[in-house]
Amino acid sequence: MTDTRASALEILRTLVGRPDADFHEGQFEAIETLVDQRRRALVVQRTGWGKSAVYFVATLLLRRQGAGPTILVSPLLALMRDQVAAAARAGVRAVSINSSNAHEWGEVLQKVQRDEVDVLLVSPERLNNPSFRDEQLPTLIARVGLLVVDEAHCISDWGHDFRPDYRRLRDLIAQMPAGVPVLATTATANSRVVTDVAEQIAQANTGLPPGSAVSPVVTIRGPLARTSLRLGVLRLPDSRARLAWLLSHLGELPGSGIIYTLTVSAAEDTARLLRDAGHVVRSYTGQTDTTEREESEGLLKKNEVKALVATSALGMGFDKPDLGFVLHLGAPSSPVAYYQQVGRAGRATANADVLLLPGTEDEAIWHYFATASMPNQAKAEAVLGALTENGPSPLSTPALETRVDLRRTPLELLLKVLDVDGAVRRVKGGWVATGEPWVYDRDRYERIAAARLTEQRAMLEFESTTGCRMEFLQRALDDDTAVPCGRCDNCTAPWYPQDVREEAASAATASLDRVGVTLDARAQWPTGMASLGVTASGKIALGDRLSEGRALARLTDLGWGGALREIFEGTGPDTPATTAMTAACIRVLAEWKWHERPVAVVSMPSRRHPLLIDSVARTLSEVGRLPWLGDLGLSNGGPTGTSGGNSAYRLSNVWDRFEVGAELAAALEPFAGRPILLVDDVADSRWTLTVAGRELRRAGASAVLPFTLALRS
Missing domain, CATH: 3.40.50.300 (P-loop containing nucleotide triphosphate hydrolases)
Known part of the structure; x- marks a missing residue:
């Protein structure tokens, strides 16, 4: 030796x-x-x-x-x-x-x-x-x-x-x-x-x-086979069935483990459902407070929780050698990513269970995350142009948002890419252009995009394969030592129960039928708005602010989120809301603990969903016995630009684009000094509602309570 x-x-x-x-x-x-x-x-x-x-x-x-x-x-x-x-x-x-x-x-x-x-x-x-x-x-x-x-x-x-x-x-x-x-x-x-x-x-x-x-x-x-893992895939028709299965059988899974979801809201909703049913679980996402994350990790390691319901924020390197199971509600976008996450289980135990419950919405979520991470040539050139024009003086990220219509997270990602490529440099106070030539590598990004699609197809093949699942994952990682594992559901037989208990199905139904998401009111105008021709800065005056509002659901929610995604992310025609949807909206209002009940309803004008908004506003008016006063008016041609974009551009697109016309002003006059319910289809940046609410406040409303069908995030 x-x-x-x-x-x-x-x-x-x-x-x-x-x-x-x-x-x-x-x-x-x-x-x-x-x-x-x-x-x-x-x-x-x-x-x-x-x-x-x-x-x-x-x-x-x-x-x-x-x-x-x-x-x-x-x-x-x-x-x-x-x-x-x-x-x-x-x-x-x-x-x-x-x-x-x-x-x-x-x-x-x-x-x-x-x-x-x-x-x-x-x-x-x-x-x-x-x-x-x-x-x-x-x-x-x-x-x-x-x-x-x-x-x-x-x-x-x-x-x-x-x-x-x-x-x-x-x-x-x-x-x-x-x-x-x-x-x-x-x-x-x-x-x-x-x-x-x-x-x-x-x-x-x-x-x-x-x-x-x-x-x-x-x-x-070395070889990548994990001999302790017992892999399986269980296909169920929808979110309701997957949650019902989880409620029925979580207690039967060995030890403590991780339940992975694809979105933050899915993790939070699932954790709430399981807690309500008596299971000791916690959610763990990129939005979870750092102290709470540390505490949750400690509880899992000490087996004081049955599971953490987590996004990929709990992934690489998390070390609990005796983790008993990993379960996925929705599949990661590639077999390699899946192997990474299931690798948390069975590191120092002879046996651990790994089960995938794919979702019908998985591919749409994969597509969103894949496209969100790819640099856009026009945006990249706009960022470089803005920094170059500013010379040696740095521009902060918020200042760049008033020059380039790109949201904070993708803007920061793009700046990192440009920084690594040598075109920009982060300095104290923000970012500067280096002057180094930069060319958008279209071929490279197209190759990567094609590789992502190939990985997604491979994940679908993993779900449907009749061969050994561990062998499939090893071959996805080019491990030429791969042989059948003799343990997965294809090598033997399904090792997991497939029934759903009636009481679990009822609980899942009730959970997914939950309604009502808080819409926080904007309190601060974006910085640097003068460069976009908007005369607003600092805090929003109390007399101009919205009150706290409500949405029926987030687009990413497991329950009503699916129906709302079909409306707002689909290509179908504008139609009135279904009876079930308006009934759900009524429940939101019934559960709304407002300080003072609204006395009338005003709806937002809409180019894409006028029938939808009109049907909801009129129904809430009739059921709540609140007069419907009509739509807010458009001015200066109405909102400009496209959906999406960052706060600065979203505000500039709607600034001075709404008005309380003479007819609406007359209708509002009897209700001066009283709260108004403002109805819209979807809230994203909330600047449309903020600017519209400001107009209604200035027309005499003591408060404006926004209500939307959907909240994007």
């Missing part, structure tokens, strides 16, 4: 707490590549194989040789928390810098400077924070002993979870001193992604003199 292996084995046994522990095949080879050869390595191994052991053992060995701290680039807060805890068990001093611990950054960096840190965990986004990038990162790079890129498939835009910030890692590697080893790890990469990641790591500047031979990246790839 070499000295390195003996030392490494000693550390490994401390890490896992077993005096008889030994390396899995490939683990020591990876450690040796980093420690003795100081080379770059890519490790592609199944979840639970022990990738973290490789970089913790390598870190301690390198530190014993006098190397500086390891920089570990990690994508998710949950993953960072688990990695810090695992490091502590191995005697590795690990700290993190992330969005949730800004108050600790100063202390963390002081520890690094005093050489009291073995591993510094940072998010890829943090690498482009101007103060961190310009003030702290150069010192860290000069001292770094090992760079670890966890979840390295995020580097590749061919990967199922591509993140633009990860592409900066190539530049980070290029800045490191010669001879610093690099380790990239992932459990989910097919051959194309493996090649792409390896090339990006290899091509980054090695710090060697020109003409020096560059060693190829050492790729250590």
Whole structure:
């Protein structure tokens, strides 16, 4: 046994707490590549194989040789928390810098400077924070002993979870001193992604003199079969049936686990339904407060909840070795993404159950997320144009929103892409154009879009295959060791019950029939509106504001959301609301705990759904015995622009475009100083309702209570 292996084995046994522990095949080879050869390595191994052991053992060995701290680039807060805890068990001093611990950054960096840190965990986004990038990162790079890129498939835009910030890692590697080893790890990469990641790591500047031979990246790839998992797919007709099945059988699933959904509202609705039925569950999404997320993770690890009902926010790297099951209400968009999520289960147990309940709405959701992440050429050129025109002075993201009609999230994503491509740079105060030429890579994005469609078709094939499901997932990851697992529902027989209990079906029906979503009133005008010709700034005057409103449902809701999506995302003709829909609207008003009941109804003018809005407004008027006063009027030709877009442009499109005409003013006069119910079809940015409500307030209404059929988000 070499000295390195003996030392490494000693550390490994401390890490896992077993005096008889030994390396899995490939683990020591990876450690040796980093420690003795100081080379770059890519490790592609199944979840639970022990990738973290490789970089913790390598870190301690390198530190014993006098190397500086390891920089570990990690994508998710949950993953960072688990990695810090695992490091502590191995005697590795690990700290993190992330969005949730800004108050600790100063202390963390002081520890690094005093050489009291073995591993510094940072998010890829943090690498482009101007103060961190310009003030702290150069010192860290000069001292770094090992760079670890966890979840390295995020580097590749061919990967199922591509993140633009990860592409900066190539530049980070290029800045490191010669001879610093690099380790990239992932459990989910097919051959194309493996090649792409390896090339990006290899091509980054090695710090060697020109003409020096560059060693190829050492790729250590093992079989991806998960022998503990028992896979199955159960097709049910609709959301109602899926929720009823879950209510009927959640208690029978082993241990505690994760129930994945595709949207935030689906996670929240499902968790509420299960809690109402007596199950101990929590929702976990990207909108969940950080403190609540940490608490929920802890409860799951201690088996104090049956399940977390989660979006993909609880995904990569979450470590609960004895997780008993993973269930999906709706399928991820690719077999690779599915393999990533089900890999949370059965890491240290002989058996774990994995069940997919596909949804009829899955493909529409896949399409939305796929298109939302792709850069748009016209928008990209508009952003570059705005920054170029502003010269050396930075533009903040809100300021850019008044120059480019793009919502905050896709705008930030586009800026990251342009930043990685070298066309823009984030500085204190915002963004500037670098002046570097930039060309929209249409061919590349078309290839990626085509690859996404292929992945979606493969997911549908996974759902319908009569062959082994684990073998299918392995082959999707180009694992040529794949053989039938002998455990899934196709290799044997369906292992899951398929019945639905009557009381569960009734509970699911009642849950999906829930109505009423709060419409919060806007309180602040967007910044910089003067550049769009709108004379509004600061807080909205109390006398001009809407009151809190209601919508029948969100478009993403499991219940009424489906019927509303057919109306607002379909291509059918405008028709009056169905009897069931107007009855649901009446229930919303009946349950509305308003401070003062409205005394009359006004409806919004509509180009797309006049019959729909008219039928709802008139029905609410008749049933509530409230006079219907007619439609608000249009002025200056009515709203301009198209649907969507950011707040600044949405406001400018409707500013001064509504009016209280003479006929409506006369109808309103008897109700001066009293509340008015304002009816519209769908609320998105809420600027249409805000501007319309302002006109009604100025015409004498003491309050304007907005009601819409749908809320987009």
